[in-house]
Amino acid sequence: MNYANRNSSSNTPNQFDVEISNPISHSSSWLAGTTGDWTTFQEAANVYYNPNVCFSIPRLGLDDINIFFDDIDDGSGIAEHQRDTVEHFVDLTLDVAGGSCTDSTGAAIDCQDAVTLLVLKSNGELVDVLGGSSADVVYVMVV
Amino acid sequence: MVGATDQTTRVTVRAGSEIVLNGENSDGTRFPLANATWTQTDSSGIVVRLDKRTDKTRAFRVPFVDVLTTLSFELEVRNEDGDTATNEVIVDIIPVSDSDRFLEYFRSLPNQYIAVAVLKQGMTATTAVGFSLT
Numbered sequence: 001m002n003y004a005n006r007n008s009s010s011n012t013p014n015q016f017d018v019e020i021s022n023p024i025s026h027s028s029s030w031l032a033g034t035t036g037d038w039t040t041f042q043e044a045a046n047v048y049y050n051p052n053v054c055f056s057i058p059r060l061g062l063d064d065i066n067i068f069f070d071d072i073d074d075g076s077g078i079a080e081h082q083r084d085t086v087e088h089f090v091d092l093t094l095d096v097a098g099g100s101c102t103d104s105t106g107a108a109i110d111c112q113d114a115v116t117l118l119v120l121k122s123n124g125e126l127v128d129v130l131g132g133s134s135a136d137v138v139y140v141m142v143v
Numbered sequence: 144m145v146g147a148t149d150q151t152t153r154v155t156v157r158a159g160s161e162i163v164l165n166g167e168n169s170d171g172t173r174f175p176l177a178n179a180t181w182t183q184t185d186s187s188g189i190v191v192r193l194d195k196r197t198d199k200t201r202a203f204r205v206p207f208v209d210v211l212t213t214l215s216f217e218l219e220v221r222n223e224d225g226d227t228a229t230n231e232v233i234v235d236i237i238p239v240s241d242s243d244r245f246l247e248y249f250r251s252l253p254n255q256y257i258a259v260a261v262l263k264q265g266m267t268a269t270t271a272v273g274f275s276l277t
Contacts, residue, residue: 023277024277025275025276025277026275026276026277027273027274027275027276028260028273028274029271029272029273029274030262030268030271030272030274031268031271032268032269032270032271033267033268033269034262034267034268035262035265035266035267035268036261036262036263036264036265036266036267037264037265038264039188039264040188040189040206040208041207041208041261042206043188044259044261044264045257045259045261049262050259050260050261050262051259051260051276052257052258052259052260053257053258053259053260053276054255054256054257055255055256055257055258056255056256057256090256092258092276092277093276093277094260094274094275094276095274095275095276095277096272096273096274097272097273097274097275098270098271098272098273099268099269099270099271099272099273100268100269100270100272101266101267101268101269101272102266102267102269103265103266104264104265104266108269109266111268111272114262114263114266114268114272115260115261115262115263115266115272115274116261116263117258117259117260117261117276118258118259118261119256119257119258119259120256120257120259121255121256121257122255122256122257125207126206126207
């Protein structure tokens with residue numbers, strides 16, 4: 001959160017982050033012999049051997065903000081109309097544990113390099129393809 | 144027939160945009176037009192839903208793709224004397240890369256998401272590969 005008050009230095013607003021969700025984790029595996037056989041990301045998301053995890057992005061309410069704000073600014077808090085833009089950061093990490101993999105030529109590769117993450121909306125619309133196994137997804141909300 | 148001249152139109156678009164296939168210039172010349180049909184004709188494996196806007200117009204949302212992908216569509220018009228003519232539209236889709244920043248209206252935030260752990264295209268697990276998604 002960025003905000004300015006009478007104690008702020010010029011061009012250096014106060015800043016802090018608000019954590020609004022506990023981490024969730026899901027573990028599974030690809031069986032030996034499984035090959036990534038798909039042509040579109042929607043198809044990749046639908047094939048049975050690629051497990052998926054459903055999650056919600058919690059909405060950031062004024063109470064979540066004002067708990068912190070009260071602590072640091074003597075309880076003055078902020079009102080709805082004083083909030084303009086909200087950025088939600090979702091950290092996603094895919095960690096591979098064990099196993100062995102080959103690429104399309106049959107050459108052995110690190111399994112961590114053989115995987116990637118997709119993020120879709122619940123209606124199936126592709127939100128993002130995370131180029132590797134971990135990334136921050138940033139959602140900017142105009143209030 | 145006017146507006147359907149066995150010609151091909153080619154356009155380049157970005158994934159996620161909306162395309163309107165417009166056959167409104169079609170005319171049956173000596174006889175009125177009886178019908179107009181839009182058909183997806185490519186073999187990309189991606190099937191888009193063509194939403195009807197008017198009798199001669201369809202719209203669709205350009206799907207998200209990993210690599211440059213080409214879709215093609217054909218408009219066939221038929222007049223009341225049974226004469227037909229066709230036009231082809233080719234749509235080249237440019238993938239959107241590094242788009243992990245999204246602008247959403249807070250009030251309408253679609254709050255449910257699905258993260259999918261994917262074995263990349265062509266990769267094979269020769270022994271079981273465990274993973275955790277956090």
